[in-house]
Amino acid sequence: MAHVSDLISEDIEQYLKAHQHKSLLRFITCGSVDDGKSTLIGRLLYESKMLFEDQLAALESDSKKVGTQGGELDFALLVDGLAAEREQGITIDVAYRFFSTDRRKFIVADTPGHEQYTRNMVTGASTADVAILMIDARKGVLTQTCRHSYLVSLIGIRQVVLAINKLDMVGYSKEVFDRIVEEYRAFAKQIGIEQFVAIPMSALKGDNITAPSENTPWYHGPTLMGFLETVEIDNDVVQRGAFRMPVQWVNRPNLDFRGFSGRVVGGSIKPGQRIRVLPSGRESTVDRIVTFDGDLDKAVAGQSITITLRDEIDISRGDVLSTSEEPAPVADQFEANIVWMSDEPMLPGRPYLMKLGARTVGLTVSAPKYKVNVNTMEHLAAKTLELNEIGVCNLHLDQAVAFDPYEANRDTGGFVVIDRLTNATVGAGMLHFALRRSQNIHWQAIEVNRDAHASLKGQKPAVLWFTGLSGAGKSTIANLVEKKLHTLGRHTYLLDGDNVRHGLNKDLGFTEADRVENIRRVGEVSRLMVDAGLITLVSFISPFRAEREMARSLVGSGEFIEVFVDTPLGVAEKRDPKGLYKKARRGDLKNFTGIDSPYEAPDNPELRIDTTAVTAADAAEQIVEYLRANGILEVL
Template sequence: MTTPDPIYKTDALIAENIDQYLETHQHKTMLRFITCGSVDDGKSTLIGRLLYDSKMIFEDQLATLEADSKRSGTQGEEIDFALLVDGLAAEREQGITIDVAYRFFATEKRKFIVADTPGHEQYTRNMVTGASTADLAVILIDARKGILTQTRRHSYLVKLLGIRHVVLAVNKMDLVDYDQDTFDTIVSDYRTFADSIGIEEFTAIPISGFKGDNITAPSDNTAWYKGTALLPHLETVSVEDSLEQAEPFRMPVQWVNRPNLDFRGFAGLIASGTVRPGDEVRVLPSGKTSTIAKIVTFDGDRDIAVAGESVTLTLADEIDCSRGQVIVASKSPLEVADQFETTLVWMDEQELVPGRAYWMKIGTQTVSATVQEPKYEVNVNTQEHLASKTLDLNAIGIANITTDREIPFAAYKESRDLGGFILIDKISNQTVAAGMIHFSLRRAQNVHWQATDLGRDHHASMKHQKATVLWLTGLSGSGKSTIANIVEKKLARMNRHTFLLDGDNVRHGLNKDLGFTEADRVENIRRVGEVAKLMTDAGLIVITAFISPFRSERDMVRSMMQPGEFVEVFVDTPLEVAESRDVKGLYAKARAGELKNFTGIDSPYEHPEAPDMHIDTTILSPEEAADAIIARLIP
């Protein structure tokens, strides 16, 4: 194949004209868009064609592409444009997209960042990542196959993630002889589905990414199509920055800039609205008010800043403001709450565990959050609401979330930045879900903490002791209950006020409705933690004996207590020793398959990584262990 000149830019040509090139592109608008759809719909090929036709391929890239195309088996002089985007070796070997590939290109009218997202259902979570910042979605459909399950899934996610502009690109029209009836049928079918999920408008274009039909210019092969080609449509669609600037001012604080004692500024990206020196603002969630003193940027102070710009604001008053808080227009504050209804897109192979604490990252702040059992799961094909106790990989469900403190927020439909969040597993640090806030729960606004005249310190001082939770954790048969009982008796002889919470005893009353699934175990520990917290408020020394197999739940209970009040005691006993004791015959039943989800057999026990006390029962007797615990409690 001969190289068209000057279609492809040489390194020397770019170097000679770099200043002019940068000046030309500096003031163009930017459109972020994604390509999505089912497997083999031609997403990577389409993006490769856009890069090729927009003259964004260097000579060395073209040479490599031609060589790779021959090796991949492309016929004749044709180029396999997908190879421009499918960068992972695994992608080229399998002929599929696995990861999200981002590419930049520009035309005379606009700059673009395009995300090529995977079509396989297994990698739907990567599609969510690519769509989270997109202004437009190009949903591809193979003209031979029509609408598929993954087409519906991706369309639903596009609507869910608030992408305003949708292009329905009916691809591979060359393989159906550019038949208008085929195109019209697909568009009609998609219109029915789009109406059912709330996509009110979309632009349908018949294309061939491989042949180039209707990509940059109208194709003679589709003379019956009177609309615009794909690239001209992308160049002219409204980015709608003006809408964000018309909203009230909001800026999540990303960093407190304090280079010296004479300067204290709050840096962040303006999520919406405009701001000027002298504007009255409010810091949330504290509610403290002040006025803008200066707008500071790298290029100097500004008279105005708008949505999408990163600036540092200084305030006229010395008020408390830190990372994660939000500076807003004083007369248009955000709502603040700690309980929300949300939509969750589950992105982890490990299912959701209701009641477990996850990190929730929203805006620039990270808080601890627990997810309640889903209200329902959504069938993306039928929009049916399915009963569900958890969410599996790629499932979409509606669930309530409670955070450990109040946070400022906006509904996702109003602000992606202040209404969108991710959930992170506290142990693995993996992102497990993406979420969108619908609204705060009414009870979060109406239920307030009732202050009392006599507080926890008074209750503890009356008992001449420090309120403490001694949390004994270990395998069944490790000796937790025996040691806890001895500790309580010894403390009683010392005139200490105690209460013993034992795992088996609690399940006869407070938690008798719970089983032994992972979710029920989490809820069991949550309830016990709340009871223990109330008892420490009364000034008691609370002794607990629970297997509590998961680190995240033990950490959750620790977070409920005052600093230093939670003492994690790991009663360390090898499994074979604990099983040999088997006083209650539980291990024998578990081995026989009569007792499911038994810790140490078919359910995991996560050893404490840094317990406050480590009791090795192969070395210490129960009496010696109790003495060691009391010595730690009362030096």
């Protein structure tokens, strides 16, 4: 006779097996502030019996303390975990919750409704299969409803539920429901959402959440839970697509094993198939597909695996494995949608980082082709993107990457933009296509190279980058340094900020975006002059650290010498040799550095010149001595 404990163990084992093989649905709730997103998720957790007794007791106690729902359980308290969220009555962070029913497992992302936290909504939507767009029946379709709908469309979520909530507060009116549905349908067509399921509900009262409500006898569609349990998850499209596996890790536990680990994000692969490594283009044949549970005869999208090859070829983290028959395209210039997620605006020409899959590369963004008015879908002219704005831009990378258009594969077509200095994520994007110029332009090998130019001149090339406030004395000191170097027989060229704006940069103004482009161009010119073997002196205010670091990155180690001409604002303003500070103080000169535009002083310049302590002539001599001590003036 079997022991009771054995029977219990068998039941638990069968339950776990059944739970393990349930399909998993990821969905997101989004909409405007106070549409009831957190309340809905709390209700789903409650109805799916996913609350422990102590959680339920705490919910009842907290609901009484808060007292916002007239004696009803305040289900939003189950999700709004941050103290600031409870104090303000809004969701700030993205809250992920897991629950399960007899038919399916679920992971739901409760995302903020406030416009300030749209960036968090993008994070939650990036992995979702279904979007539940919440609308307060009293308010109808709002700006944030349109913004979130457009983002849902951009991100590629094709299963959309229009949850018209708080219907109890409008008397369960069919007319209100129908009016909102038609209003939303007209907008949805403009952004490519052709189909959606509209459900009248009250998350607080439980109407049409898990069971049909007697309060809406005119509604004959599915309940929300009924829809979530039965909606088809479109994984087949990914599995039918071309094989893609970004390499996350080169697996080398011992000298006898070398594999390449990652998650298959598209298609399938078998041992014996020919693969191509991108962007290098090297090819080999799959030997084994290794997992923790043993080797596989076939791997499909969604599985994490380790692939071993029959040949020893160079593969690194960030490379993409594809089949030889259907290789991923490779390019370094693209058109893309960008959702800007930083309080600081996106500045064209500023150097950023792009993370695409497991690869991180240098990125600059051109001025937007247009930004989108999410209310009217109108394309508006723009020079930059502000927080939460969405635009179409051209991207330029510092190296080629393997990719797919976002609509073909989210994983190889979606990317994030990272600030180089703070390492903060400042944007998210979706690749449209590679620009033709990236396929048609190739680097031309030139036999008379940089070393040959430098050898002919008998000197080591370098960039002396003078930065500081207007009136600090940069141009005066740079001019004296060049005269000394000329006397010593050095080949030089001086790029002065005012002079360059008469020609190369005469089309640029003084906005932050134009200043970034100003320095980007000068940085590129400086690189060309170093290639020509010259000692190049650059005298520009160059107020932003990011652009100075970009210029430094264009030349070799030890070839960039940052000279910070450090003069207090008050001293520079007293000098005011060109009368610019007076104009700025009167308001006649906008975006003037030090007055209404910031100056970011260097953190670790090679040279700091305190012009309150030394004369321009002494400063010039100090700089020449630095060059001599560091070998720049050695004759080759």
